[in-house]
């Protein structure tokens with residue numbers, strides 16, 4: 001495949017490595033200074049840029065007839081706008097807050113555990129996410145997906161950043177050194193505590209998942225997520 005990279009930072013460079021190792025060609029490396037975007041050269045685009053640019057990058061690819069995979073987080077309040085544009089131009093768009101296989105398994109485990117806990121009435125949940133000091137957004141997109149999974153299986157109504165109430169899921173964000181991404185879900189009760197944890201050792205899992213998603217989306221039309229790619233179980 002001929003891949004256009006939107007965002008050539010930590011993730012863009014890791015994706016380049018993995019894509020080239022899988023026999024693909026990087027035909028564009030777009031950043032905030034780019035003036036010409038060669039949509040016609042691209043079979044697919046992969047966007048790992050910044051919250052402020054993701055929507056315009058994605059919509060530009062869709063309008064240019066280029067299927068696009070985006071992992072950029074911090075823009076989800078505009079997801080409906082992007083979905084509508086994709087359907088309007090009959091394009092192909094795939095978003096995932098986290099592309100790693102391990103986290104997508106963790107997403108399913110989280111939903112299962114939340115469903116079981118819900119029946120007990122004994123435990124209060126919290127999410128802790130820890131990432132590197134360069135991260136622009138908080139909470140992480142992964143933590144938001146985890147909170148949404150808990151909300152879908154319980155009576156919790158919404159999530160809150162760094163605080164919680166009786167009917168909200170608190171997400172506590174921590175920024176430390178060069179941590180690639182660690183997420184912990186903890187259920188605390190009066191006599192015990194249950195927790196599940198995912199720790200990324202590097203960005204390799206995120207990048208591999210993004211490239212696999214880009215390979216998967218070729219020839220498709222519609223709006224997709226990583227569950228469509230991975231065929232994981234769970235409802």
Ligand SMILES: NC(=O)c1ccc[n+]([C@@H]2O[C@H](COP(=O)([O-])OP(=O)(O)OC[C@H]3O[C@@H](n4cnc5c(N)ncnc54)[C@H](O)[C@@H]3O)[C@@H](O)[C@H]2O)c1
Pocket residue numbers: 006007008009010011012030031032048049050051053057070071072073074096097098099100141206
């Ligand atoms: N979904 C996942 O699996 C996953 C994994 C890791 C990171 N992320 C997300 O990916 C994004 C990028 O992460 P990163 O660690 O590579 O950040 P980074 O800061 O290293 O790279 C972002 C790059 O975007 C570029 N950029 C700025 N404006 C741009 C524009 N208008 N168009 C194109 N590029 C532009 C910057 O020059 C920068 O190099 C973040 O939102 C992060 O949360 C998602």
Ligand SMILES: O=C(O)C1=N[C@H](C(=O)O)CCC1
Pocket residue numbers: 073097098131132135139140141142143180181
């Ligand atoms: O390094 C980052 O930034 C990451 N962002 C994603 C998120 O916001 O969940 C995925 C994990 C790493």
